[in-house]
Amino acid sequence: xxxxxxxxxxxxxxxxxxxxxxxxxxxxxxxxxxxxxxxxxxxxxxxxxxxxxxxxxxxxxxxxxxxxxxxxxxxxxxxxxxxxxxxxxxxxxxxxxxxxxxxxxxxxxxxxxxxxxxxxxxxxxxxxxxxxxxxxxxxxxxxxxxxxxxxxxxxxxxxxxxxxxx
Amino acid sequence: xxxxxxxxxxxxxxxxxxxxxxxxxxxxxxxxxxxxxxxxxxxxxxxxxxxxxxxxxxxxxxxxxxxxxxxxxxxxxxxxxxxxxxxxxxxxxxxxxxxxxxxxxxxxxxxxxxxxxxxxxxxxxxxxxxxxxxxxxxxxxxxxxxxxxxxxxxxxxxxxxxxxxx
Amino acid sequence: xxxxxxxxxxxxxxxxxxxxxxxxxxxxxxxxxxxxxxxxxxxxxxxxxxxxxxxxxxxxxxxxxxxxxxxxxxxxxxxxxxxxxxxxxxxxxxxxxxxxxxxxxxxxxxxxxxxxxxxxxxxxxxxxxxxxxxxxxxxxxxxxxxxxxxxxxxxxxxxxxxxxxx
Amino acid sequence: xxxxxxxxxxxxxxxxxxxxxxxxxxxxxxxxxxxxxxxxxxxxxxxxxxxxxxxxxxxxxxxxxxxxxxxxxxxxxxxxxxxxxxxxxxxxxxxxxxxxxxxxxxxxxxxxxxxxxxxxxxxxxxxxxxxxxxxxxxxxxxxxxxxxxxxxxxxxxxxxxxxxxx
Numbered sequence: 210x211x212x213x214x215x216x217x218x219x220x221x222x223x224x225x226x227x228x229x230x231x232x233x234x235x236x237x238x239x240x241x242x243x244x245x246x247x248x249x250x251x252x253x254x255x256x257x258x259x260x261x262x263x264x265x266x267x268x269x270x271x272x273x274x275x276x277x278x279x280x281x282x283x284x285x286x287x288x289x290x291x292x293x294x295x296x297x298x299x300x301x302x303x304x305x306x307x308x309x310x311x312x313x314x315x316x317x318x319x320x321x322x323x324x325x326x327x328x329x330x331x332x333x334x335x336x337x338x339x340x341x342x343x344x345x346x347x348x349x350x351x352x353x354x355x356x357x358x359x360x361x362x363x364x365x366x367x368x369x370x371x372x373x374x375x
Numbered sequence: 376x377x378x379x380x381x382x383x384x385x386x387x388x389x390x391x392x393x394x395x396x397x398x399x400x401x402x403x404x405x406x407x408x409x410x411x412x413x414x415x416x417x418x419x420x421x422x423x424x425x426x427x428x429x430x431x432x433x434x435x436x437x438x439x440x441x442x443x444x445x446x447x448x449x450x451x452x453x454x455x456x457x458x459x460x461x462x463x464x465x466x467x468x469x470x471x472x473x474x475x476x477x478x479x480x481x482x483x484x485x486x487x488x489x490x491x492x493x494x495x496x497x498x499x500x501x502x503x504x505x506x507x508x509x510x511x512x513x514x515x516x517x518x519x520x521x522x523x524x525x526x527x528x529x530x531x532x533x534x535x536x537x538x539x540x541x
Numbered sequence: 542x543x544x545x546x547x548x549x550x551x552x553x554x555x556x557x558x559x560x561x562x563x564x565x566x567x568x569x570x571x572x573x574x575x576x577x578x579x580x581x582x583x584x585x586x587x588x589x590x591x592x593x594x595x596x597x598x599x600x601x602x603x604x605x606x607x608x609x610x611x612x613x614x615x616x617x618x619x620x621x622x623x624x625x626x627x628x629x630x631x632x633x634x635x636x637x638x639x640x641x642x643x644x645x646x647x648x649x650x651x652x653x654x655x656x657x658x659x660x661x662x663x664x665x666x667x668x669x670x671x672x673x674x675x676x677x678x679x680x681x682x683x684x685x686x687x688x689x690x691x692x693x694x695x696x697x698x699x700x701x702x703x704x705x706x707x
Numbered sequence: 708x709x710x711x712x713x714x715x716x717x718x719x720x721x722x723x724x725x726x727x728x729x730x731x732x733x734x735x736x737x738x739x740x741x742x743x744x745x746x747x748x749x750x751x752x753x754x755x756x757x758x759x760x761x762x763x764x765x766x767x768x769x770x771x772x773x774x775x776x777x778x779x780x781x782x783x784x785x786x787x788x789x790x791x792x793x794x795x796x797x798x799x800x801x802x803x804x805x806x807x808x809x810x811x812x813x814x815x816x817x818x819x820x821x822x823x824x825x826x827x828x829x830x831x832x833x834x835x836x837x838x839x840x841x842x843x844x845x846x847x848x849x850x851x852x853x854x855x856x857x858x859x860x861x862x863x864x865x866x867x868x869x870x871x872x873x
Binding site for chain 3: 794795796797799800801813814815816817819820822823824826827828837838839840841842845
């Protein structure tokens, strides 16, 4: 790919506390400041906050929605490029696949599925205040914990650069 | 649905220790003895063992494979009805959706994604020696732990009966 | 695959005239008499008629539904094994992929997409009173026309046997 | 949606004659000149030509690829935002769904499936030298024929404006 743009997936739930909203918006801002495009599920909560932050800094935002159209799946107002998958939550694998790295923030069961897909498909995975999971024989440390939005973005970009294009 | 057959999804990894293989085969046997059909991912490991057990007791087995055909995704030899999805691991959501209850045995990251889908789509979920996961605000006890194959099957059938058809 | 069962996909629309219903039911009967399992989209119209015919002769029927559950996508009452894809009409590719041959009967735009998928994925394709389509450089004769349900079933089985497992 | 950008899907085959390549590039140029973003399958042939034309005029291009990563599905070099679906050709429905209108140029069986999806999901559909198809009871004129790239783009934009956001 000749494209210079790095695309980072941000995953998280449709509901966000004020604190989680602030973290996600800051992740969006930091990604855009560094020239990254955000891909996410295009909905509310963490998805809206990260898009809001990215757009505030002039970044591009792509939302891969579950429904067939904007009536069924309204994109949040900060999604620049809505993709209507019509696949329901089966679209979660695509969100993880479309990032050169994946940042998980908070999240519900959908986020847990996207974490699993990032691990299945070997995408670098950074967690900011998100799920814990464990099973013998599987290295839970493949999810690298970050302690701030800046730290999450720096770790995601560094991991994506080490890995190259997806 | 007029169909009297109960369909139970069994999820687990492509590799299985002897002990896990034994558990999965026994789950298959118990499901078939009670007249249930098994749906799974159709591959090796836990999937093969559960199909082997079910077929040994005369049960039906459906395998939803990731690939487009048997060359790309060979079904294990105990899959009676192979469904070729061509969707890769995005087919995981369908495995969970197609069971009136879901039994998770052991498992890797694919299993973690299927656990998440069972929770997203509100399927009763029984765990037999499988992933632990936790996040504040989400009730990890929605995965009900079983302590034997018999216990897992009894809990799955009871939950499916309480819930009705999916 | 050790499985002796041949699986044939039957595609067609959710609405069927009396004449089309009769053709589809007869295709289902003929498939079951010859020991074949039917896979289809699980809905009404042609899908219901082919399942009705197959079940009347003791055959197995698998329906790959668009929705997440029976409330959203009620399987017709002759579907023995409902698979809930949750993928909407994106599930059409799976219906074509899961047959060792594909029989198209009548049909609307969904059927046209399934015809295209049978051609994309190189499944033998038999048409019984269905779409015509043409474009220079593409051999429309890859859809083999049949003139009766018996003829359609014989051509489908012969083509599947020549080709082997999918 | 507050987004002012109109997204138009362009569908066509992985191989293109010189003449088809010229038509597709011109469609891309005309879309970009009018401020539209192109969504396509991200591959070679018509997809590459339409992206090349759009990028030459400063337009945005989104490619929804069949594979899991750039090794498996290299995006053409004019795709600005690659989305890796991992769904194989089942991704075709998403390409049609993600356009406020769909322009079909030339094309093989994949294009025929995308034409069917545009009709299933009621997207305005413009054809430039593409498939013919017919079946009693289905109005083939829902595919509006254009006689030049300019005509195709004008008809697509006008239809999308009449219809509103997807």
